[in-house]
Amino acid sequence: MSDYRRFYIPGGTYFFTLVAYHRRTIFSDDRRVELLRQAFREVKSTRPFDVTAAVVLPDHLHCLWRLPEGDADFSTRWQMVKADFSRHVPAKIRKNGAKTVWQPRFFDHYIRDEDDLHKHLDYIHYNPVKHGLAASPGDWPHSSFKRFVAQGHYPSNWGDVAPPDVEDMEHE
Numbered sequence: 363m364s365d366y367r368r369f370y371i372p373g374g375t376y377f378f379t380l381v382a383y384h385r386r387t388i389f390s391d392d393r394r395v396e397l398l399r400q401a402f403r404e405v406k407s408t409r410p411f412d413v414t415a416a417v418v419l420p421d422h423l424h425c426l427w428r429l430p431e432g433d434a435d436f437s438t439r440w441q442m443v444k445a446d447f448s449r450h451v452p453a454k455i456r457k458n459g460a461k462t463v464w465q466p467r468f469f470d471h472y473i474r475d476e477d478d479l480h481k482h483l484d485y486i487h488y489n490p491v492k493h494g495l496a497a498s499p500g501d502w503p504h505s506s507f508k509r510f511v512a513q514g515h516y517p518s519n520w521g522d523v524a525p526p527d528v529e530d531m532e533h534e
Contacts (some may be wrong), residue, residue, distance in 0.1 A: 373432065378440070379423070415510070487507040491521055
């Protein structure tokens with residue numbers, strides 16, 4: 363049994379990785395990505411949080427969330443997002459009643475400071491290039507990268523060369 367412990371910090375900013383069950387390509391079309399966005403909107407309407415950055419790849423996603431002050435419950439929010447999305451996706455049912463859409467757990471990382479934040483933003487935005495899905499971050503349609511370029515956080519050609527701060531990061 364794993365000894366993994368989550369850090370629940372009220373008002374915290376967190377990096378997350380969620381992976382599809384057996385790495386199935388559940389986000390292989392725009393309609394499924396829209397279903398995920400709808401699940402986020404649905405959960406945010408009852409359990410607010412800010413999505414700072416995100417990238418959705420065919421078989422997994424990465425994102426940064428900021429939770430409201432006094433609230434640290436990201437696990438319930440993810441459970442709700444996963445359940446809402448899963449209702450709309452055909453999949454086999456396991457013996458425990460769960461659909462085979464998502465891997466049962468997810469990875470989380472509490473963002474400690476500005477350097478940690480920027481490193482994880484770079485990781486998110488470079489991920490489609492890392493996986494060979496795009497030649498540059500701006501070519502991937504399901505990413506917050508273009509919004510960050512428009513806000514002046516990245517030049518439009520950022521990521522044409524691998525950023526050095528993400529070389530040793532593994533969050534898959």
